[in-house]
Amino acid sequence: SQTIHQWPATLVQPVGSPLSLECTVEGTSNPNLYWYRQAAGRGLQLLFYSVGIGQISSEVPQNLSASRPQDRQFILSSKKLLLSDSGFYLCAYRKIGGGYYEQYFGPGTRLTVT
């Protein structure tokens, strides 16, 4: 079976500090990977997705970036956090092949920028 991990679970960071959130998937190869942000009381906004190692597509302009250094590792980063970066960050994956179109989500990281 497949598993998706995210860490840390919670994070409090001051404005202007760097950020690194990590997501790893187990049990499947070459998945599509996604980063979403969920602001308080709002839906999910797709930030980045990746179809392979080193292949990143950005959905919205922002001060965040993403990288995929390994097949099942997806990292969300920022050099300098803004207050508006606060939110709940969710990583998701989609299995490739076999008619899988749904995405499976990790437990999320709650980021508070102070």
Added chain:
Amino acid sequence: AQSVTQLDSQVPVFEEAPVELRCNYSSSVSVYLFWYVQYPNQGLQLLLKYLSGSTLVKGINGFEAEFNKSQTSFHLRKPSVHISDTAEYFCAVSVLTGGGNKLTFGTGTQLKVEL
């Protein structure tokens, strides 16, 4: 581009009563449809999906949804809710693209089950 509308931001209901959470979508191409549930401070869990075939799909926890192409709807139903069903529910639509499929989510419906 596709979009998803969940008209009800909150739905209060008494325990053991039936419930329907509404979802409408718009797309110029064929879509795949999903319902997810989110409990506080947790990730999203897939409830059910419609890819093709029978328009009535059954999911986990006793939920079901019906795809109506003419009305572009995918409403979620449960005949008898439980306190534990209190959560946020998201409808999502997926369109395959050359760069991998992407999900577009509605803004969510908060289901509050009361005694």
